[in-house]
Amino acid sequence: MTYAAPIERANLSKPSVDMNTLLEGIQTCFDCAQACTADADADLAEPQGHEMIRCIRLCLDCADVCLATGKILSRQTAFDPPTARAALQSCALTCKVCGDECEQHARHGLAHCQTCMEACRHCEQACTTVLSSLPG
Amino acid sequence: MTYAAPIERANLSKPSVDMNTLLEGIQTCFDCAQACTADADADLAEPQGHEMIRCIRLCLDCADVCLATGKILSRQTAFDPPTARAALQSCALTCKVCGDECEQHARHGLAHCQTCMEACRHCEQACTTVLSSLPG
Amino acid sequence: MTYAAPIERANLSKPSVDMNTLLEGIQTCFDCAQACTADADADLAEPQGHEMIRCIRLCLDCADVCLATGKILSRQTAFDPPTARAALQSCALTCKVCGDECEQHARHGLAHCQTCMEACRHCEQACTTVLSSLPG
Amino acid sequence: MTYAAPIERANLSKPSVDMNTLLEGIQTCFDCAQACTADADADLAEPQGHEMIRCIRLCLDCADVCLATGKILSRQTAFDPPTARAALQSCALTCKVCGDECEQHARHGLAHCQTCMEACRHCEQACTTVLSSLPG
Numbered sequence: 001m002t003y004a005a006p007i008e009r010a011n012l013s014k015p016s017v018d019m020n021t022l023l024e025g026i027q028t029c030f031d032c033a034q035a036c037t038a039d040a041d042a043d044l045a046e047p048q049g050h051e052m053i054r055c056i057r058l059c060l061d062c063a064d065v066c067l068a069t070g071k072i073l074s075r076q077t078a079f080d081p082p083t084a085r086a087a088l089q090s091c092a093l094t095c096k097v098c099g100d101e102c103e104q105h106a107r108h109g110l111a112h113c114q115t116c117m118e119a120c121r122h123c124e125q126a127c128t129t130v131l132s133s134l135p136g
Numbered sequence: 137m138t139y140a141a142p143i144e145r146a147n148l149s150k151p152s153v154d155m156n157t158l159l160e161g162i163q164t165c166f167d168c169a170q171a172c173t174a175d176a177d178a179d180l181a182e183p184q185g186h187e188m189i190r191c192i193r194l195c196l197d198c199a200d201v202c203l204a205t206g207k208i209l210s211r212q213t214a215f216d217p218p219t220a221r222a223a224l225q226s227c228a229l230t231c232k233v234c235g236d237e238c239e240q241h242a243r244h245g246l247a248h249c250q251t252c253m254e255a256c257r258h259c260e261q262a263c264t265t266v267l268s269s270l271p272g
Numbered sequence: 273m274t275y276a277a278p279i280e281r282a283n284l285s286k287p288s289v290d291m292n293t294l295l296e297g298i299q300t301c302f303d304c305a306q307a308c309t310a311d312a313d314a315d316l317a318e319p320q321g322h323e324m325i326r327c328i329r330l331c332l333d334c335a336d337v338c339l340a341t342g343k344i345l346s347r348q349t350a351f352d353p354p355t356a357r358a359a360l361q362s363c364a365l366t367c368k369v370c371g372d373e374c375e376q377h378a379r380h381g382l383a384h385c386q387t388c389m390e391a392c393r394h395c396e397q398a399c400t401t402v403l404s405s406l407p408g
Numbered sequence: 409m410t411y412a413a414p415i416e417r418a419n420l421s422k423p424s425v426d427m428n429t430l431l432e433g434i435q436t437c438f439d440c441a442q443a444c445t446a447d448a449d450a451d452l453a454e455p456q457g458h459e460m461i462r463c464i465r466l467c468l469d470c471a472d473v474c475l476a477t478g479k480i481l482s483r484q485t486a487f488d489p490p491t492a493r494a495a496l497q498s499c500a501l502t503c504k505v506c507g508d509e510c511e512q513h514a515r516h517g518l519a520h521c522q523t524c525m526e527a528c529r530h531c532e533q534a535c536t537t538v539l540s541s542l543p544g
Contacts, residue, residue: 002439002527003439003440003442003443003446003523003524003526003527004442004443004446006519006520006523007443007446007447007450007520007523007524008446010450010518010519010520010523011446011449011450011453011520012450012453012454012455013449013450013453026442026446030438030439030441030442031410031411031438032411033438034411034412034434034438034478034482035411035412035415037479037482037483038411038412038415038416038419038434038482038483039415040332041329041419041421041482041483041484041485042415042418042419042420042421042484042485044325044328044329044485045325045419045420045421045484045485046420047420049321049322050321053213053214053316053317054214056316057211057213057214057215057216057313057316058214058216058219060207060211060312060332061207061208061211061216061219061223063479064203064204064207064208065204065208065219065223067200067204067475068200068201068203068204070442071196071197071200071445071471072197072200072201074442074445074446074449075193075196075197075445075446075449076449076450076453077189077193077449077450077452077453078189078190078193078194079193080193080194080197080233082229082233083194083197083201083226083229083230083233086225086226086229086230087197087201087226087230089222089225089226090219090222090223090225090226093218093219093222094219094222094223097216097218097219110418111414111418112414112415112418112419115411115414115415115418116411116415118411119410119411138303138391139303139304139306139307139310139387139388139390139391140306140307140310142383142384142387143307143310143311143314143384143387143388144310146314146382146383146384146387147310147313147314147317147384148314148317148318148319149313149314149317162306162310166302166303166305166306167274167275167302168275169302170275170276170298170302170342170346171275171276171279173343173346173347174275174276174279174280174283174298174346174347175279176468177283177285177346177347177348177349177465178279178282178283178284178285178348178349180349180461180464180465181283181284181285181348181349181461182284183284185457185458186457189452189453192452193449193452196448196468199343203339206306207309207335210306210309210310210313211309211310211313212313212314212317213313213314213316213317246282247278247282248278248279248282248283251275251278251279251282252275252279254275255274255275325485325486326486329483329485329486329487329488330486330488330491332479332483333479333480333483333488333491333495336475336476336479336480337476337480337491337495339472339476340472340473340475340476343468343469343472344469344472344473347465347468347469349461349465350461350462350465350466351465352465352466352469352505354501354505355466355469355473355498355501355502355505358494358497358498358501358502359469359473359498359502361494361497361498362491362494362495362497362498365490365491365494366491366494366495369488369490369491
């Protein structure tokens with residue numbers, strides 16, 4: 001995510017929250033979307049099949065919500081705090097629930113779920129920080 | 137959206153909400169995502185340029201949130217009501233705010249904004265109905 | 273997809289291909305994206321688990337490519353035929369391969385794969401028709 | 409994109425191309441999708457309005473294609489070289505055309521378009537490298 005900082009800084013629309021907080025939110029949303037997409041695929045390759053179903057489903061949902069939220073945060077022009085807040089709340093909760101599910105599988109030794117859990121925890125935390133910085 | 141009903145009905149995972157309510161939610165989310173994508177583009181082609189900026193921005197956000205929500209609703213397996221609720225709340229609010237913005241431009245004669253407003257109102261209503269049907 | 277036609281018609285940017293051909297392309301892309309998202313989920317719920325892995329993977333890819341293509345076709349302003357052509361070729365091929373995989377499972381009695389195959393065939397055909405209508 | 413490497417390495421499905429080549433492709437696709445999303449927004453905030461329309465449109469298309477391609481590359485299970493090739497060709501071309509457009513605006517002093525051009529060039533190059541490494 002080498003490009004987020006210079007583009008956001010050159011945007012004539014000034015951000016509604018602290019720039020570093022915003023950049024952390026953007027980066028963790030895109031990172032978590034990639035991690036969840038990859039983890040759903042790694043789950044699919046596991047021999048225990050049906051035990052991974054909830055993890056696959058939550059990872060797919062989490063990737064979708066993280067991408068929507070990461071794109072919303074990437075836009076500074078005519079930023080709308082109430083709708084951004086709702087997206088961030090949805091993203092933080094989905095990351096929490098997906099991270100909890102990944103944690104179960106990490107405890108049983110699945111390294112890809114351990115990494116995906118870290119991505120979810122990081123994104124949940126960053127969304128919570130952006131939420132507490134939103135105006136209004 | 138000819139395909140949603142037969143696929144959802146053939147899914148061995150039974151839906152957590154009334155099937156017709158669910159199908160209406162899925163269809164309106166995908167329809168609204170397409171309408172908002174097309175309306176942002178039609179706004180871009182308008183000569184009044186800067187007056188359309190908030191509409192373009194909200195349409196892009198609304199398309200992102202509607203697609204995430206429409207995909208979440210399309211999945212019946214290991215459906216998670218709390219995260220679905222948060223996504224639906226985010227979607228209903230974004231459709232409300234985007235619909236209100238489109239309504240302003242519809243009053244000034246922009247037919248594409250009138251149609252997009254209808255898509256947003258319909259999707260907001262369908263999300264609200266799914267929300268009131270969610271278990272838990 | 274009740275909204276595509278009036279929005280595209282009200283767009284001041286005129287489409288680069290015949291309007292009905294374009295609308296069919298847009299609608300089948302969004303419909304196929306929904307069908308593939310739902311079919312991947314229905315596959316996940318099947319007891320034969322590992323036999324469905326290739327179908328799940330191709331459905332996830334096909335949903336991603338159909339959404340990208342459906343959004344590109346929804347934009348008429350500064351339409352760029354060469355990049356649209358590449359997206360349509362990618363979409364037509366992915367629909368062909370995903371439709372072929374779904375057909376295997378449809379033959380073994382999976383009704384959701386039968387429906388998804390129909391969505392893929394329809395979208396492949398519509399993309400091919402748009403391709404043959406593109407200028408340049 | 410701290411998470412891509414450990415998840416891809418822990419995936420029981422082995423990648424079809426060299427791991428470092430694959431990881432570079434995944435990272436540049438997600439990075440370019442974020443850059444293009446942010447650049448379209450920064451373009452919208454520019455006072456010269458209508459001169460930015462082609463850049464906004466191409467950035468929106470490029471973000472869509474990069475996300476689809478980045479997600480396809482993130483999946484190693486039942487990887488399908490022909491459809492991946494078509495997605496990569498579409499992505500490389502769209503990055504080329506979008507990068508060329510951004511370059512025009514960079515020459516007129518728009519720093520956000522300069523950065524977005526770099527993201528597009530990097531992603532185009534990485535897609536071309538993955539293309540030349542694909543089996544078959």
